[in-house]
Amino acid sequence: MTEMLLRYFRTKQQEAQTEKIYETQCPFCSMQCKMQLIEQSTVTRKKYLTVGKDNPTSEGRLCIKGLNAHQHAVHNERIKHPLLKVDGEFKQISWEEAYQLIKEKFTDIQEKHGKHALSVYGSATITNEEAYLLGKFARVALETKYIDYNGRLCMSAAASAAAQTFGMDRGFTNTIQEIPHSRCIVLAGTNVAECQPTIMPYFERAKENGSFIIAIDPRETATTKMADLHLKVKPGMDAALANGLLKVIIEEELTDLSFIEERVNGFEEVRDYVSTLDLEEIAELTGVPAEHIIKAATVFGKEESGMIFTARGVEQQTDGSTSVRNFLNILLVTGKIGKKYSGFGAVTGQGNGQGAREHGQKADQLPGYRSIENEGHRNYIADVWGINEADLPRKGVSAFEMIEKMDEGEIKGLFLMCSNPVVSNPSAEFVKQAIEKLDFFVAVDMFVSETARLADLILPTTSYLETPGTMTNVEGRVTLREASFPVRGEAKHDWQIICEIANVLGKGEYFSFSSPEEVFNELRVATKGGLADYSGITYDRLRKEKGILWPCPDENHPGTKRLFEAEFAHADKKAAMVVVTNTPEIPKEKPTQDFPLYLTTGRVMSHYLTGVQTRKSSTLAARDFESYMEIHPSTAEKYQIKDHTLVKIESRRGSIIVRSKCSQTIRKDTVFVPFHWADSQNVNRLVSKKLDPTCRMPGFKVSAVKISPVAK
Structure with a gap:
């Protein structure tokens, strides 16, 4: 009887359940959906449930990635201790040993080869605080000009286009809540249904309200199925298609001449150029029938309001920057900017793609969108940081160009934070070979990624559940990500790692932070008066207001919901149109007899970037466990390719x-x-090294290829 009672009470004890709730937000796309992770624990196991939490952007919605994000954070392959490569194998060492090695190696490299022999490669998935610190670390602790980040491969084309056209770049010029009320919406090169699923209800509401939706994509996708008109453009022909739309709008007198006269420069040159173009030739060039071009242009021109959204399909090209500018030309000639329900949206890919590009990770940029080549900007930031302006390095080069300098031997050391360039960059085999030439390579990551495999030293970092800080979402809304999940093993937050390395390098006085909020408060000062002004944003306000749209110049300012209502950000307060020719400066690959097909790339809903995190989720990996090539059946038959x-x-x-x-x-x-996918399925092995001359974006979306069955 006693034994039976003991078994009974033991069973009840094991069944007893405790519950903990962790506030967080999704680590993946730029919607940055707010959510809670509920941990249910018994003596024998833990179960997790993710639920959405109401917020101004995603309204409590979650997609399949967000629901299962925790699976990678609790995965048993998380790195929990510093790892040193010894005879080709990684061995656990202490943090003290790791930091001492970094000090020795970094110091030795710079003494032998100069300050700029070290480089820093950042990320658009880290917090604003960490992005800010990483830029400061490169320029103050290492004193190198060589810093850039993986957002160069994502948002650089849209960012440069908006900056050149409007004078500043924020993801959306309007709030996301205006989308349902816009009368005509153009989705150019964006498959939001799979890439940012929780934004889709805004477009669905717009359609219910009678909006005419135009999708531009070489493929039919879940997004194009929603559209009233699908322009099935040839890969790489987006700028030419925009010229066709402009031609119709201008010649049919659908322009807003008073807006143009008062607020726009460059219209006459654009008008004169498109007047020389033949619409049928544009139709032939783009693969879009002339009647479809006329229909799209006419509807957009006639409607009282309209929005244009671009994403990687337009931007990841060697003329991505000018292609986006041509779509912005359409907004300007129709006066559909700076008004209710009219504006531009660059659909950011990475979680902090907006904030990460604002605060100093880019080669030519200082916090708050200040320019590293502008003397006034340099003096301001030098003063904030407490250094001499003369000691602040000048601009470096883009991410891929840094890799080229590794290959050439100019860069000898690399500090990599939360990125996987061996998979994400073009000509991926070249990237691997270049990194292998480094004298010393430190990677900060949660997992041993394809790039981290090449490192001499890996430092374990924390996940989204463990690292608090601010993120800036697709709208330009700054949000506060709470995080209190227990840290795995000896992992440290990115901001801690940066500060501690700076300390061992003798620059600790510039990095004496004890919390992300302390870092944010310095960031606020550093951005004050800049284009991306965060100075009026505080952690307390973010908790109370659930996010604030920048610019926000003081603590009484509500944040800026709509940009450019009265003026643009150029010195003369006007926007700048520019002629974009049908012949890009950098020629794109075209199909030939030897390489007869276009190759284009993109995402699937269940995975994110190079898949390092999502492939650690059993639920997500099961949905798409391998890569694939989508091909038209008649093309497959021509090349003797059978399905699957x-x-x-x-x-x-x-x-x-x-x-x-x-x-x-x-x-x-x-x-x-x-x-x-990586290794033998890494499609970026096939992509050219050519870069956009303006923003240095690789041309991921257009390559010429040939195909053949592996076994007939």
């Missing part, structure tokens, strides 16, 4: 092997491969 069989794809740079997936929804001259 292995196929070899080759470009002038290399080859990969993936599985075929026949689809009637893609152009017959185009194949599509998602970019989330």
Whole structure:
């Protein structure tokens, strides 16, 4: 009887459940959906449940990635201790040993080869505080000009286009809540249904309200299915398509001449250029019938309000910056900017793609969107940081160009934070070979990624559940991510790692922070008076107001919901139109007899970036466990490719092997491969090294390839 009672009470004890709730927000896309992780614990196991939390942007919605994000954070392959490579194998060492090694190696490299022999490669998934600190670390602790980040591969085209056109760049010029009330919406090169699923209800409401939706994409996607008109453009022909739309709008007198006269420069040059173009030739060039171009232009021009959204399909090209500028030309000639329900949206890809590009990770940038080459800006930031302006390095080069300098031997050391450039960059095999030439390479990561495998030293960092701080979402809304989940092993927050390394390098006085909020308060001062002014934003306000749209110049300011209502950010207060020709400065690859097909790349809903985190989620990995090549059935038949069989794809740079997936929804001259996979399935092996001359964006979306069955 006693034994039975003991078993009974033991069973009840094991069944007894405790519950903890952790406030957080999704680590993936730029919607930055607020959520709670509920941990239910018994003596024998823990279960997790994720629920959405109401907020101004995603209204409590979550997608499949957010619901399962915790699976990577609690994964048993998380790095929990510093790892040193010894004879090709990683061995656990102490933080003290790791920091001492960094001090020795970094000091030795700079003494032998100069300050700029070290480089820093950052991320658009880290918090604003960490992005700010990383830029300061490069320029103050290392005194190197070589810093850039993975957002160069994501948002640089849209950012440069907006800055050149409007004088400043914020993801959305309007709030997300205005979308349902816009009368005509253009979705150019964006598949939001799979990339930012929780934004879709805003467009669905717009459609219910009678909005006419135009989608521009070489493929039919879940997003194009929502559209009233799908312009199935040839890969790389977006700028030419925009010229066709401009031609119709101008010649049909659908322009807002008073707006142009009062607030725009450069209209006459654009008008004169498009008047020389032939619409039928544009139709032939773009693959979009002339009647569809006329329909799209006419509806957008006639409606009282309209919005244009661009994403990687337009931007990840060697003329991505000017392509976006041409779509902004359309907004300007129709006067659909700075008004209710009219404006521009750059649909940011990475979680903090907006904030990470504002505060100093870019090669030419200082916090608050200040320029590192502007003497006034340099003096202001030097004063905030307590250094001499003369000691502040000048601008460096873009992310891929830093890798080229590693290959050439100019850069000898690399400090990499939360990025995977071996998979994400073009000509991926070249990137790997360049990194392998480094004298010393430190990677900060949660997992041993494909790039971290090459490191001499890996430092374990914390996950989104463990690291508090601010993020800036797709709208330009600054949010506060709370985080109190127990830290795994000896992992440290990115901001702690930066400060502690700066200390061992003898620069601790500039990095004496004890919390993210302390870092944010210095960031507020550093951004004051800049374009991206966060000075009026505080942690207390963010908790109370659930996010604030910048610029916010003082603590009584409500944040800026709509940009450019009265003036643009150029010195003369006007926007700048520019002629964008149908012949780009950097020629794009076109199909040839040897490489007869276009290759374009993109995302799938269940994965994020290079898949390092999402492939650690069993739920997400099960949905898409391998890469694939989407191909039209008639094209597959022409090249003897059977559905669901292995196929070899080759470009002038290399080859990969993936599985075929026949689809009637893609152009017959185009194949599509998602970019989330590595090694033999890494589609970026096939992409050229050519870069956009303005923003240095690689041309991921247009490559010429040939295909063949692996086994007939």
